[in-house]
Amino acid sequence: MDPVFLQIGNFTVAWYGVLITLGIVAGVWVGTRMARQRGLNVDLFNDMILWMIVWGLVGARLVFVATSWEQFANIPFPRVLLDIINLRQGGISIHGGLIGGILVLIYYTRRYRLNFYEYADLCVPGVAFGIIGGRIGNIMNGTDTVGRVTGWPVGYRWPDSARAFHEGMCVRNPNPDMDLSRYCQEIGGQLVMTAPVHFTQLYGVFIGIILAVASYFWLRSRKAGWAFWQFWLWYSILRAGFEETFRLNPLAVKSYLNQGLQAPGIGLWTDTHLISFPLIIASIVLLLRLRNRPNTR
Numbered sequence: 379m380d381p382v383f384l385q386i387g388n389f390t391v392a393w394y395g396v397l398i399t400l401g402i403v404a405g406v407w408v409g410t411r412m413a414r415q416r417g418l419n420v421d422l423f424n425d426m427i428l429w430m431i432v433w434g435l436v437g438a439r440l441v442f443v444a445t446s447w448e449q450f451a452n453i454p455f456p457r458v459l460l461d462i463i464n465l466r467q468g469g470i471s472i473h474g475g476l477i478g479g480i481l482v483l484i485y486y487t488r489r490y491r492l493n494f495y496e497y498a499d500l501c502v503p504g505v506a507f508g509i510i511g512g513r514i515g516n517i518m519n520g521t522d523t524v525g526r527v528t529g530w531p532v533g534y535r536w537p538d539s540a541r542a543f544h545e546g547m548c549v550r551n552p553n554p555d556m557d558l559s560r561y562c563q564e565i566g567g568q569l570v571m572t573a574p575v576h577f578t579q580l581y582g583v584f585i586g587i588i589l590a591v592a593s594y595f596w597l598r599s600r601k602a603g604w605a606f607w608q609f610w611l612w613y614s615i616l617r618a619g620f621e622e623t624f625r626l627n628p629l630a631v632k633s634y635l636n637q638g639l640q641a642p643g644i645g646l647w648t649d650t651h652l653i654s655f656p657l658i659i660a661s662i663v664l665l666l667r668l669r670n671r672p673n674t675r
Contacts, residue, residue: 379389381519394522403506404503404504404507405506408424408444408504416496418496422492423497429506432500435470436478437471437481438475441477445471459630460637466668467516472512473653479501497601501598503597506587506590509589510590513585516578520536520540520542525576525577525579525624525626526624527573527637528574529640532641534576536575538565539601541568576624580622581624582621584620585616594621610660617650618654618658622644624643628649629650631652
């Protein structure tokens with residue numbers, strides 16, 4: 379597992395960026411095809427997508443930096459600015475990216491007096507593909523979205539050759555709840571983190587696949603907005619329950635933490651947990667309201 383896809387001299391291209399780009403391209407192709415089938419403005423939709431990508435990346439990075447400031451707090455100025463804008467090593471928030479993209483969509487639909495939901499629905503498959511690509515990129519990076527140490531049979535022992543993972547995990551973390559360096563030992567002249575962890579990056583890939591398949595059925599609905607709110611509902615449920623619960627993230631509210639070689643590797647509650655609950659409630663309420671509205675297609 380090597381984070382570098384291509385290197386020419388000092389210039390490198392990371393797997394993370396390549397895989398997210400492939401996910402976006404697939405999403406744009408699907409969305410454009412659906413826009414044409416539904417008689418929507420394809421050229422305007424492509425303009426939306428361009429700016430949604432740009433501001434989605436800005437939002438994704440800003441939210442990540444804001445919620446992970448401890449990673450940047452001790453970096454001197456002006457180097458910290460370069461680290462903040464460096465996306466090649468990962469470090470983005472999906473929620474931040476979604477917020478940035480939605481703000482662009484709101485702007486376009488208001489400016490051109492379009493139905494927000496008709497265009498929002500078209501973006502759902504692309505977001506799911508982006509999640510798949512991003513999480514596979516996290517696997518290649520090694521140190522991104524790592525899981526907690528667990529004694530459950532699902533625990534994954536990263537191979538010694540995954541140097542990016544081991545080098546990142548064997549650096550002491552000042553937060554004792556996130557410090558995996560205690561499980562490191564020297565093997566063959568290299569430090570290796572020997573404890574099994576939840577393979578949360580792969581959990582995220584599964585979530586993306588589930589959402590991509592489900593979007594095919596959601597988009598059959600004749601009610602604009604149905605796919606959009608179904609995505610928010612199930613992404614929030616799956617991310618909070620199936621991925622975030624096992625991820626090595628700091629706890630915003632410490633109510634339960636049980637990790638280690640003889641433990642399940644569970645932590646409650648992270649920032650994402652807290653964000654997900656209101657999103658789940660809002661999604662259910664709005665889906666119920668949509669069910670009582672007449673068909674729009």
